[in-house]
Amino acid sequence: MLIKQSSDIKENEVTDQQDYLSRRAFIKASIAQGLGASLLGLGVTESAQALSKDKEYTLEGDEVTSYKDITTYNNFYEFGTGKGDPAKNAHHLPTSPWSIVVEGECEKAGRYSLEDILKPHDSEDRIYRFRCVEGWSMVIPWQGFPLSDLIKRFQPTSKAKYVRFETLHDPEYMSGQRRPILDWPYVEGLRMDEAMHPLAILATGLYGKTLPNQNGAPLRLVVPWKYGFKNIKSIAKISFVEEQPVSAWTKSIPEEYGFYSNVNPTVAHPRWSQKRERRIGDFFKRDTLMFNGYADQVASLYSGMDLTKHF
Numbered sequence: 001m002l003i004k005q006s007s008d009i010k011e012n013e014v015t016d017q018q019d020y021l022s023r024r025a026f027i028k029a030s031i032a033q034g035l036g037a038s039l040l041g042l043g044v045t046e047s048a049q050a051l052s053k054d055k056e057y058t059l060e061g062d063e064v065t066s067y068k069d070i071t072t073y074n075n076f077y078e079f080g081t082g083k084g085d086p087a088k089n090a091h092h093l094p095t096s097p098w099s100i101v102v103e104g105e106c107e108k109a110g111r112y113s114l115e116d117i118l119k120p121h122d123s124e125d126r127i128y129r130f131r132c133v134e135g136w137s138m139v140i141p142w143q144g145f146p147l148s149d150l151i152k153r154f155q156p157t158s159k160a161k162y163v164r165f166e167t168l169h170d171p172e173y174m175s176g177q178r179r180p181i182l183d184w185p186y187v188e189g190l191r192m193d194e195a196m197h198p199l200a201i202l203a204t205g206l207y208g209k210t211l212p213n214q215n216g217a218p219l220r221l222v223v224p225w226k227y228g229f230k231n232i233k234s235i236a237k238i239s240f241v242e243e244q245p246v247s248a249w250t251k252s253i254p255e256e257y258g259f260y261s262n263v264n265p266t267v268a269h270p271r272w273s274q275k276r277e278r279r280i281g282d283f284f285k286r287d288t289l290m291f292n293g294y295a296d297q298v299a300s301l302y303s304g305m306d307l308t309k310h311f
Helices: 017-023 025-035 067-072 085-092 113-121 147-154 246-252 293-302
Strands: 099-102 112-113 125-135 135-146 162-167 187-191 202-207 220-222 236-240 276-279
Touching: 067 135, 099 113, 099 276, 113 147, 135 147, 147 202, 147 236, 187 246, 202 236
Parallel strands: 099 236, 135 276
Antiparallel strands: 099 112, 125 135, 135 202, 162 187, 162 236, 202 220
């Protein structure tokens, strides 16, 4: 089987957006009764949580963003601060071979090849259509698997209260790391119950193709109820820790970027309102939804918390 790197794929070789959606129309229809409700704001049923490889998590009423927009309009400061910089610069990064260090409060610490990480999931990747929000928003058809599946394999101990992630640090290929934009390497983290939630996934591809470098190849986090910068890319280290990790943006500007980074239109960013967002491809802005529209699924994670303090 020929697998092309993103830099080798010509635009005319990419599956057309309508073709991609049409080929899954039968699947959507066949599972509609089993789902009972959309994942968007209507609750995750037991059948939805147990979807098999040939079924799809869906967002009703949300048109999927085009492949071109998803892969050319990105935030990935390791390759530059401009939205088009990652697409221009990220193809230089070699993503094979790739290894991930696992450390901390777990029974199965060590260095794992990407093949070791992915092997149990090769035949189990699911399709997820999630909103991603960073002031602007997209709807992206990810391929991936639940983060919880991987966490269970490493057998974290009772001391592991958080999962800390770290992006590859390689200024030779990641030209943005040659400048002190942030304190490299990029670090993010989740509370353990957040990490174990079925909507937190590790993405390996999008639009039916291998994940492009500019979108976080070969492995990235996707947590759809949080702002996009929380979804760390090109993961090189996973640590199970007892103390709350200090995220890269929290360390840089703590008054603007909290650890939780939940999509919350009622809490204004110090420099702009978060009540409205612009969907890429749309002219007008739309209302930002609490937890990005996944409140029915994830609000219970934050029961009793002051979300103006834990922002």
